[in-house]
Amino acid sequence: MTASRKLTMAQAISEAIAQEMERDAKVFVMGEDIGKYGGIFGATGGLLDKFGKDRIMDTPISETAFIGTATGAAAAGMRPIVELMFVDFFGVCMDQIYNHLAKNTYMAGGNIRLPVVLTTAIGGGYNDAAQHSQCLYATFAHMPGIKVVVPSNAYDAKGLMIQAIRDDNPVMFMYHKGIMGLPWMAYFEGSSNEVPQEPYTIAFGQAKVVREGKDATIVSISQMVQKALVAADELARQGLSAEVIDLRTLVPLDRNTVLKSVAKTGRLLIADEDYLGYGLSGEISATVAENLDTVKLKAPIKRLAVPNVPIPYSRPLEQFVIPQVGSIVDGVRKLLETRVAAALAA
């Protein structure tokens, strides 16, 4: 038996980093306010006291410089973890991320390794407006060369973080603010769960069926998984059985688990907090569409995501554009009310 205790996702992430830093002297952390402050979202809480300033390095507000530094240090044999405070801030440093970190290994014909973990906070729901509320995981998943990890709970976060640190490739590790278990932001309590004390890994590219069901499949990631689980409870009270899938990583993407579930239920709702256009929901839909020779749909696919507008500040506007528990419930109910054309014809 191993000891486990209930941790918040922030605690689980910082524990994972601490354990890997103890194991491997090459691991170190850079970022803004990651030292004394412990990370604005708590992902590096307590690390400065344990490891000191040489390994837990507060940086100037110079993202191009310190993210590029991570790439350079990794090429020279180190294993940096580097934090971009909000994913929205990628705008000031994207060249170092996508033209260098993401491409150098390929352009070197696989001859260099860049074991960098780039952590960043995502998500809205607390009225922080258009420059501090985006998810953008699909943006990074779109561009080849970076693995994209987006956990929904503390247990997964620890295992995925250790896996990320041990991976010899760049990994973007994106945590939603509204599931970190912060004392100053409302969060979904399902995201804090039992976490074993000892280190463990969770392989990338393995989606998890977090709730089994037979009437419809809800594919989701990050905080939206927690919303989907609450929605599934409500649907169960209404007599409907929803299966909930947590993708956990977007690169690599576990398409098989999605296809298997949709083959079983015949109905698919994708619940996503990123933008609707050209994103996760389109990718999952395309995967199913490409497999309609083996997967039989009973109803057209339904997508819930931010409808291609910047995240507005005002509460009623923000609540409207970000899919909520209620919209997932309604979405599944609508799936049950519609039929694919072939079925209509038959």
Add this chain to the structure above:
Amino acid sequence: MQASKEALLWMYETMLEIRDYEETMANVYLEGKLPPHIQKGLAFDIGSGPVPGEMHLAAGQEPVAVGVCAHLKKTDTVVGTHRPHHFAIAKGVPLDRMTAEIFGKVTGLGKGKGGHMHLFDPEHNFSCSGIIGASLPPACGAGLAAKKLGKDWVAVAFFGEGAANQGSFHESLNLAALWQLPVIFVCEDNQWAISVPKSESTCVPWVADRASAYGIPGVLVANNDALEVYEAVAPLIERARRGEGPGLIEVKTDRYLGHFQGDPELYRPKDEVATLRKNDPIPKLAGVLKSLGMMTESEQGAIAARAKKRVAGAFAFARESAYPAAQDALDDVFV
């Protein structure tokens, strides 16, 4: 430049208005964010109450805003930061519509879409951004436009000392110097980039010294004093208006409150703010006005009452205004 009585009184009244605005906002911001109104187990909820989201207040930093904006005309441009209220007020942004925006109301500057870090008032040529270092490039753009249109307009970019380590700082100073743009770069040095002190983020003691790298004047105001700012920035603005190019000024100022409201400030020495508040620039300017015989005790009371009334009126307007309809979220992506 000797400040006129009119300019001194304007700076004093505007500083009072800013201080009252920020202190009122600090209180209003807490409404609905503390137990028992929030999720069990939380100490505070950033997303609750009439003013949700992050809130960065500028109490203590008034001299930077008023000392610079006292020289500006409506046609001049100001680009502010994520901590923008003092700049907006000093630039003449209507308080009612600004406050309504911060409350997320349909009567706000951006119909509730922008919020506190994203205030846009094209009529008064004011804007700001939640991204560090984002003020400098658009100020260059306003300067370029003035030059191309043959106007004597100037543009001011306010930014924090933390932003002086962003690429946009260096790129913008070079560009403005190269093209001799009428831009004044104002570094609002409150010593703290959230939890990281300037001494641990910046390789030189003074950002103003970096002006020499771009061949432009660099001026340091080492005291949080409105009159000193007013006098120090005057020649930079005058030469910019004459078409003689940009300048950089750094003002050492004081942040009385947290980086954001709700910031536990565990990184900050406990007695720091109390010490800073002893050097409060508002009573200091009142003392100057009185010693010059420009303000009596009763005039002082009337000024304070006027400022408070404007602030109270703006908050009342914001509270009474309606929220936008939810589906309005889909409008305004394009015009």
